[in-house]
Amino acid sequence: MKNAEAFEVAVSQQVLDDLKNRLQNTRWPGEADGSGWAFGTSEAYLKELTQYWLHTYDWRKQEEALNRYPQYIADVNGVQVHFQYIKGNGANAKPLLLTHGWPDSYYRFHKLIPLLTEGEQPFDLVIPSIPGFGFSEKTALSSTAVADLWKDLMTQTLGYEHFYAAGGDIGMSVTKALASKYPGIVAGVHFTDIGYPMGQEDPATMTEAEQQFAQFVQQWWYSEGAYAMVQATKPQSLAYGLNDSPVGLAAWIVSFGNAGAHPDILEKAFGGRDALLTNIMIYWVTQTIATSARIYKVDAMAQWSGEKPLEKSDVPAGIAVFPREAQFPKEWAERFVHVVSFRAMDEGGHFAALEVPEIFAAELKRFFSELH
Template sequence: MEPFTVNIPESVIADLKNRIQNTRWPEEPEGSGWNYGTNETYLKELTSYWVNDYDWKMHEQQLNQHPQYTTRIDGILIHFQYIRGKGPNPKPLILTHGWPDSYYRFHKLIPLLTEGEQSFDLVIPSIPGFGFSDKTAVSSAKVADLWKKLMTEVLGYEKFCAAGGDIGMGVVKSLISKYPDVMEAVHLTDVGYPTGQEDPATMSEDEKQFAQFVQHWWYSEGAYAMVQSTKPQSLAYGLNDSPIGLAGWIISFINAGSPPELIETAFGGRDEMLTNIMIYWVTQTIGSSVRMYKEDAAALWSGTYVHQKSNVPAGVLVFPREAQFPKEWAERFVNVTSFKKMNEGGHFAALELPHIFADELRAFFYSVK
């Protein structure tokens, strides 16, 4: 373990602003709003704030508030935050982010989960290919291998808890499938989606309705996943070269789960959204991050990894601006011991509703005997 500090040269920030100011805007159909993707009027207004008001150095200091390290596992450099809980017997908990977010997804949870009698030793890594880890794209199953070694061999825990959603969901499911003996419990905000290979005779009516919703969602919002699973390199050239292209692509996905008026709130705020985009920009990891979709798709298509359900206790939260899967769908994949549908929130609940999310994590993990 080597201590790590975020320290981006000023020349990188100056280059960013120069690229933004020299953007060639494509124009958009009159009155199109958000129907064609990220709205240009909104993006121009956000860009003005990004160049003139957003303070990266202030947010860089915030990123450095908590201890962070790098370590090399299986030849891959892993960046992670490691914050010890202050309670009498904190539980080790690894939190795994998704795309298009980063380890920054969980920054608001740190003070909430490391204080009090029921606290946690928090481990918040950057998935390989994201943020300050190596720019090496690997499958979710391989990330699980790395996380198991990080928690047991590098940090020395015999058993630990894990939570995640989005790509993090795949990592967590791989952990309990491959390493159930070291997993105390897991927490998820999604469990996977119908692929069309399910036997309708085995599905409840609620599951069939869920499958129909997902099919419609993929046709209307799923283009990003198809591109990233098949032609990630073609996409990477533009996103790695243009900050406006990068922001437009990321914001388009954030908007997929939220109405336009909630797009910043859904990600915790305007500065939080820009800081997340900045992490991709300053590390030049957008290309390697989208390649992870290709790695997971290749593992699925080749049949080299099939998830096995285990007996590890699992808590599941379903937020209203997420796909509303029923409990019986979750029970196909994990040993559901807690299932709750929430009244508010969306895909990035750890940023949008940190206090509620932290309370749910604490209540679940400390209920597991």
């Protein structure tokens, strides 16, 4: 392993004591009678979550779990990249790079580790934190620039000649860029989403199913897309409040996690209440909400600058559409990647790796095991 050092999560007690004081001294804004989730994150729910955070949640226990698997910090082309690296149990293990999105973290995949490193087809798992997220360097890079880093992480730092890659959300954009730019190195890719119609497509070239998908996305964008618009335009203005208030940070992340979902499945979507808070804690203890949100602005600036769109790749791609994810048709995916597998899943949503890890792991194993 080149230019890499072992790493462990170790948050100071001072940071945890400060967090406790901030939670206890929260100034609650109040909410309209009977509003529930209609105006954003429910205050009643958030107060309950905060009490659990204060009196029941155990960061030290979660910290121990985070350190259960080997982690490293590597200098990759001058950028400090944090990543988990877990070797598969077997001589035929295949290298698999997993990339998270927002508002999650490398923790998105922790339930997959024992499922994907054992069995008839094990994988060497590489699970990095995108720069600007978690324990990686606090710098915001475009999705394409992250793909360039990941290529060097896999080939130069870890020494793989070829590898597989999977991702959702921002991780989808990074993985798609990897397939487009490095088809001779990336042997296969897998996605749980593939991007959304943004009004740039000629309706005459779209199938009826694609047009219906575009109408759904437009409606969703107006009802649930405020977070992306803010982060793509004024991320710094947002960051002051979220970096200063843990309850504010939780409200913003929970609001997105609840988008399109009934409140009673919110915590399930993140893999349980402790998993939800651990994900929020990773943002809090690293103070990376500002840089993580900034990637939306950086990607938007690249698009506005007229950056040439990525070419469609011939790298074989698998698609798994979970029922509480945007339901895009196969022909939409085929605009961007070489689809060789397109499957509608029976259960799960945007954070499938957290919510239904066994189902998601089985899908990844099935797809990548069929590639040669």
